[in-house]
Amino acid sequence: MSQFGSVFFPEMILARFDGESWSDAEFVPSDKLTLHPGAHVLHYASTCFEGLKAFRHPDGRVAIFRMDQNIARLAQSSALLSLPEFEPAQLAEMITTAVARYADKIPTPPESLYIRPTHIGTEPCIGKAAAPSLESLLYVLLSPVGDYFAxxxxxxxxxxxxxxxxxxxxxxxxxxxxxxxxxMFPTMAAKKNYKADQVLFAPGGDVQETGAANFLLFDGNELITKALDSSFLHGVTRSSILTLARDRGIKVTERNLTVTELLERVQANPNCEAALSGTAAVLAHVGTLISDGKEYTVGTGEAGPLVKSLREELNAIQWGQAEDRHGWLTFIS
Structure with a gap:
């Protein structure tokens, strides 16, 4: 099995902004991208991206999950990085056109098509450490993937x-x-020193997120997760799980959660569950928290029934096995 996200379809679709207008989108080989060595992105990190998936349904149609939310977030990221503005409809057409081009090659569940829209600053100028790139490149990579947890x-x-x-x-x-x-560095250190899979960043005791996923705590009939602010990523999968939880009558509380409260709840409730949410992993159970050299088992330490059932429910919607009650799917074919 190939590393998740390491296999690509032979073409990608891209459009360029030359400082005044966007070019028409075109297909180019996905294994080549020419940039000036002084491109803004290479020196001042003017880059943002998205990750979303397309799924083949039992009737043969292909559906993209929550494309509008990912496009809106990329537009927001671009604005916060002062990258040239693009029209959401432009990117939507690029994504759907690219997916349609390879629709017959999209695998069946549990495999899927991972879609990576990317926006980078390309202006060749190394004197813009405090100024934005006036030129940019918007492109969409397609990667057929299996389960994130091989x-x-x-x-x-x-x-x-x-x-x-x-x-x-x-x-x-x-x-x-x-x-x-x-x-990356603290995550690699955590893997080496504690055999941890991820780092749950909680600066000053404020539980935020891991390096690549949002954190959710399930305590009884309550789901607790940090309220949206600028300090962590506003996950599309997080939003979807919160919606499904509310549909079930679960109390969803979005607020600050301290490390002290988190550990107290985990120790007090043997049925407590915790999970990480993200496009690649969907919803992954947390079995152990390591804090100040001590390990705390979450629930039984194994996958809990609520996290498992919410993951299955979300997958069922994505895979066309359950009703799309919230209009999350965009059909291509």
Whole structure:
């Protein structure tokens, strides 16, 4: 099995902004991209991207999950990075055109097509450390993928980090490569020193997110997760899970959650569950929290019934096995 996201269809679709207007979108080989060595993105990290999926349904049609939300978030990220503005309809057409081109090659569930729209600053100028790129490139990569957890779902181990931050607080809501880069060193250290799978960043005791996913706590009939602010990514999967939970009558509480409260709840309720949500992983159970050198088992330490059933419900909607009650799917064929 290939590494998740390492296989690409032979073409991608792209459009360029030359400082005045956008070019028409065109298909080009996906294994080549020419940039000037002084391109803004290479020096000042003017880059943002999205991750969304397309699924083949039992009737043969292909559906993209929550494309409008991912496009809106990319537009927001672009604006916060002062990248040239693009029309959401333009990107929507690029995505649907690219997916339609390879519709017959999209695998059946549990495999899917991972879609990676990317926006980068391309102006060749190394004197713009405090100024935006006036030129940019918008492109869409397509990657057929299997399950993110190739060896099967297993409970995750999270190191709770209260001293370091994933990224600058005002940049957390931007899906930018720089944010992932800043989380890489502490994550690698956590894997080496604690055999942790991820770091749960909680600067000053404020539980935020891991390096690549949102954090959710399920305690009884209540789902607790941090309220949206600029410090962490506003996940589309997070939003979807919260909606499905509300549909079930689960109390959804979006508020600040301290490390102290988190650990107290985990210890007090043997049926407590915790999970990470994201496009690639969907909903992954957290089995262990590591804080100040001590390990805390979440629930039984194994996948809990609520997290499992919510993951299955979301997958069923994506795979065309359950009703799309909220209009989340865009059909291509």
């Amino acid at each position: 060896g099967g779902l297993k409970p995750l181990r999270l190191l709770v980090e209260q001293d370091q931050t994933r990224c600058s607080a005002h940049m957390g809501m931007v899906k930018s490569g720089g944010n992932y880069a800043s989380a």
